[in-house]
Amino acid sequence: LRFERLRLEKSLRKLTAYAGSKPVRVYLVALGTNPLGHKEVQGDRKTPEGTYKIDGKNPNSSYYKNLGVSYPNAADRAHAKKLGQSPGGDIKIHGLAPSFAAVGAAHRLSDWTHGCIAVTNEEMEELYSRTAVGIPIEIVP
Numbered sequence: 001l002r003f004e005r006l007r008l009e010k011s012l013r014k015l016t017a018y019a020g021s022k023p024v025r026v027y028l029v030a031l032g033t034n035p036l037g038h039k040e041v042q043g044d045r046k047t048p049e050g051t052y053k054i055d056g057k058n059p060n061s062s063y064y065k066n067l068g069v070s071y072p073n074a075a076d077r078a079h080a081k082k083l084g085q086s087p088g089g090d091i092k093i094h095g096l097a098p099s100f101a102a103v104g105a106a107h108r109l110s111d112w113t114h115g116c117i118a119v120t121n122e123e124m125e126e127l128y129s130r131t132a133v134g135i136p137i138e139i140v141p
Contacts, residue, residue: 003130006054006093006137008117010035010047013108015093015117017130027123030108032115037141039071039115041080042088047115048076049139054093054131064095064121065128069137093117095124 001024003017010031017025032045039048048071056068072080072087080087094116096107104120112118119127 001130002132003127003135005135006131008047008137008139010049010139010141013111015119017127025126027119027127028105028108030113030118031111032113033111035111039076039088039091041083041085043114044088045114047113047117047139048072048091049141050076051136051138054133054135054137057128057131057133058092059128061092061094063092063097063116063118064101065124066092066094066116067127067131068092069117069139088115091115091117093119093124093127095119095121 001019005018007016013029015027015029016023031047034045037046039046052070054067055070058066069091071091072089076087101121
């Protein structure tokens with residue numbers, strides 16, 4: 001079963017994968033340590049909000065494996081430029097680093113990333129295998 005789109009509800013820490021219009025899998029996630037609001041600039045530790053695409057897959061990530069999120073888009077770059085700063089980037093859906101892998105689902109007890117979306121390594125394995133580059137990811141507050 002291939003996932004056709006993803007939807008992250010930040011306030012619920014819930015990432016839902018869809019096949020067609022049907023939700024087929026829900027993952028509970030950890031976010032950036034400053035989770036409220038849209039990512040504006042590099043280093044703000046926020047997870048972006050908006051509609052993006054999965055723009056890459058990395059099987060050799062230092063956080064197990066990852067799926068790239070296409071942040072920043074043109075509007076994100078323009079907004080950061082107005083602020084005189086970099087929008088940042090390198091937003092990923094990723095698993096857990098080897099030194100933390102044993103923590104498993106307990107990683108969700110707090111938001112700990114720099115703005116990424118974290119899942120367990122077992123969940124990342126499923127996401128990685130069922131998600132194609134190019135599918136949309138909608139991130140809502």
